[in-house]
Amino acid sequence: MLTFNQLLRAGSLDPANVRLVRHKPSRHKHRAIFDAAMRSDGAFREYQEMQGSTQVVSQFRAAKHLAGFVVDPTTKQTVFMGVWDLLGERPPTVDPFGTPLRPGTVAFETRSRSEFDRYRGRLVIGWGDGERAWVQRADLQDKPIIELRKHYEDPAFPGFMVFQHALDQVETVPVSWAEVLRNARGVYLLVHRERGDQYVGSAYGEGGFLGRWVSYADGHGGNVAMRELGAPAEAYDVAVLEVVGSDATVEDVFKREALWKTKLGTRVKGLNRN
Structure with a gap:
């Protein structure tokens, strides 16, 4: 060697x-x-x-x-x-x-x-x-x-179903990954790494998934239950549940978000209040 x-x-x-x-x-x-x-x-x-x-x-x-x-x-x-x-x-x-x-x-x-x-x-x-x-x-x-290596290149994006990342480190993903995440919309899941508390959210605006996740830098991103929990962003992992097509409306995204809240029971035992 x-x-x-x-x-x-x-x-x-x-x-x-x-x-x-x-x-x-x-x-x-x-x-x-x-x-x-x-x-x-x-x-x-x-x-x-x-x-x-x-x-x-x-x-x-x-x-x-x-x-x-x-x-x-x-x-x-x-x-x-x-x-x-x-x-x-x-x-x-x-x-x-x-x-x-x-x-x-x-x-x-x-x-x-x-x-x-x-x-x-x-x-x-x-x-x-x-x-x-x-x-x-x-x-x-x-x-x-x-x-x-023959040359350096960022590792390939693993795909939405595999992607999982520490919430406070989403801005450190490779540039090619960031581009993918900015251009995709849909439903995501936040999980408190130690407690297991879950929050289902949706990304539908400018900046896609990445733009929405960056807003959680304060640990709650405006979510009432997460604010009450008082955990920092570094306590959470984020994953993609579903990606919607480019023709999906905001209403379509909200419907998919509501469906995932029901499937995972995050209104009953979780961090979703609505």
């Missing part, structure tokens, strides 16, 4: 001088940071350069190079994004993705090593156990290369 340290040595880098940095951003920023890394956007470089943990700062200071990875928000795989030389330190600036800087934040100066760019988004490693240790010494953690 090929390993990441073999790739580093092929690029004339000593793994002892390299720190592996695995980014798994917060849910609301995950897709933006992943996409910026894939585009080699300077915002990702700045994001990686600013560190507020004393342990991470010490790791960076002891290294000569950083090998950056980002967890794919869809597949959860650890995807390679490049190698950077550490050149020094500079005063911290504003985080490009809006994360408040911690006291004592240190900003590092880095420069990308272009010889590794052809592997960006294509090389996937197995990080193994200890995900909380997101900065590791390469020489002590020789990661297996589990995939080298």
Whole structure:
């Protein structure tokens, strides 16, 4: 099996001088940071350069190079994004993705090593156990290369009957998925992941399913029973029950929604009040 340290040595880098940095951003920023890394956007470089943990700062200071990875928000795989030389330190600036800087934040100066760019988004490693240790010494953690793609592409949309997603992460779906969900209307189901409470709703306006689901960012989207429950959006999963045709009227969608409420009994034991 090929390993990441073999790739580093092929690029004339000593793994002892390299720190592996695995980014798994917060849910609301995950897709933006992943996409910026894939585009080699300077915002990702700045994001990686600013560190507020004393342990991470010490790791960076002891290294000569950083090998950056980002967890794919869809597949959860650890995807390679490049190698950077550490050149020094500079005063911290504003985080490009809006994360408040911690006291004592240190900003590092880095420069990308272009010889590794052809592997960006294509090389996937197995990080193994200890995900909380997101900065590791390469020489002590020789990661297996589990995939080298011909090119990166979003995974195919799984289909409406298979699709299920955390409600608070619907804006992080791949661009191709978002396009499908914006252009489809119909009936959907919200399920409280721990309690099992269900809510049947319908999407019939501009933005389709995705436009409607985004409105639940506050945890209720105007629904009385969900507001009373007081759970955040992250407590729910969302799935599609039925997609209606382009010729369906709003009244048609409401009728299908009512039918699903009856079938699932969400007016009797659930979060539907009408």
